[in-house]
Amino acid sequence: MPWVGAKGFASDTLETALSCYTPEGGRGSIRRLLEIRDIGAGCCPWWQCLFKREIVIVTSPDVVDTTSKLIGLDSQSHVSNIGVADYIEGLVAPAATRLERIEYVDRVGVRKVSLVAQFGEGGGGLALSAHMDTVPGLGWCGDPFKAKIVGDRLYGLGACDMKGPLAATLVAAFSYACRGVEKPLVLLLSADEETDTEGAIRIAQESKILANVHPEFCIIAEPTDLRVANAHKAAITFSATTEGRAAHSSTGQGINANISMIPFIHEMWGLYKELTGNEDHWDTHFEPPYPDWNIVIDNFGTAPNVTVPKSQCTVNFRYTPRLDPEPIIRRVEESANANGVDLTYWSSGDPLYTPEDSPLVQLALELAGEHEPVSVPYRTDACIFASTFPCVVFGAGSHRQAHNVDEWVSVAQLHRSVQFYEDAIARVCS
Numbered sequence: 001m002p003w004v005g006a007k008g009f010a011s012d013t014l015e016t017a018l019s020c021y022t023p024e025g026g027r028g029s030i031r032r033l034l035e036i037r038d039i040g041a042g043c044c045p046w047w048q049c050l051f052k053r054e055i056v057i058v059t060s061p062d063v064v065d066t067t068s069k070l071i072g073l074d075s076q077s078h079v080s081n082i083g084v085a086d087y088i089e090g091l092v093a094p095a096a097t098r099l100e101r102i103e104y105v106d107r108v109g110v111r112k113v114s115l116v117a118q119f120g121e122g123g124g125g126l127a128l129s130a131h132m133d134t135v136p137g138l139g140w141c142g143d144p145f146k147a148k149i150v151g152d153r154l155y156g157l158g159a160c161d162m163k164g165p166l167a168a169t170l171v172a173a174f175s176y177a178c179r180g181v182e183k184p185l186v187l188l189l190s191a192d193e194e195t196d197t198e199g200a201i202r203i204a205q206e207s208k209i210l211a212n213v214h215p216e217f218c219i220i221a222e223p224t225d226l227r228v229a230n231a232h233k234a235a236i237t238f239s240a241t242t243e244g245r246a247a248h249s250s251t252g253q254g255i256n257a258n259i260s261m262i263p264f265i266h267e268m269w270g271l272y273k274e275l276t277g278n279e280d281h282w283d284t285h286f287e288p289p290y291p292d293w294n295i296v297i298d299n300f301g302t303a304p305n306v307t308v309p310k311s312q313c314t315v316n317f318r319y320t321p322r323l324d325p326e327p328i329i330r331r332v333e334e335s336a337n338a339n340g341v342d343l344t345y346w347s348s349g350d351p352l353y354t355p356e357d358s359p360l361v362q363l364a365l366e367l368a369g370e371h372e373p374v375s376v377p378y379r380t381d382a383c384i385f386a387s388t389f390p391c392v393v394f395g396a397g398s399h400r401q402a403h404n405v406d407e408w409v410s411v412a413q414l415h416r417s418v419q420f421y422e423d424a425i426a427r428v429c430s
Ligand SMILES: [Zn+2]
Pocket: 131, 161, 162, 193, 222
């Protein structure tokens, strides 16, 4: 339990309270003295009661300890995140006013759950957004699910993206009740952010808490190296396939699926050259300034002496807020039609752009001690949430450390990000 009352202490210092404090189940992490009040004589039989004091202290989880526990719970996007969601639910339940589990089955039949937690009553206030899933932990030298601290670095799968930042939002939420605030805090904890953002879509469509509270602002806790990001890219993934017929290539009996795919790929190459080479498509607020047009070609392991039965070309298109994707989508569709290629595509939602002079960006800059916001080249759940309330991105670690073997996050940055979220709660919810 986060709340502990201790009666009868003479001093109003935190040290005295702590010296007498022995909570059930161990000492825990004691964050701050909450309240000292007179309770009158005779309230308890202890001699300390003569001093007529009651001291209430609050404990909350430690951000490094919580990050390490989250890393130990496998929530790669292709497995169920039920275990990590259960852990988080158990952690925040004593402090939360309401909790909501939004369960669903993903596109390949795996059970997933998004969580929404409300602290306090009323409407407005602040939302903190984080995701529970990670990319696959491939190629690690050691166990990716065993957190390891070396100097200032905490290593583990998702340490940076984003079990560290997720832990920071959970720890900050415990400060809510200490603030004497009037408006609610809401945690939006999604599944499948690393794949198709289904967890955030479910929250936006199904959460009764979100519908009732209508937060004024949202901070997305993705890694930004503690910079305030007010803009990021969105993504569209095109998937083109052609079918042939397998046969021994010497017989002439097969149909090679690549023959009809090659002209389509050639036109995708043309779009690559145009998007990366023509500065009309660039946005110098981003690094790199040109759109990402990543072409992936797959023959599913066909041997050289077999005619190719199936060919697939996938293109990941990341674009900035100032680029209209519709003409590009039309050109890909026209190319697919002209070349007899089956085409599907998935969109992450819109890019993020929250104006620099908006109250949220100005507040975030003030709390971070920064003068101007930055743009980041990846997408976040803001692609889903920003149409409902203004969003900025702020978190410990850098995307350059994310999705890597031996991913890590700075312990010092984790602590500073907790302070930032706590300050944001105090300012927005008061
Ligand atoms: Zn992330």
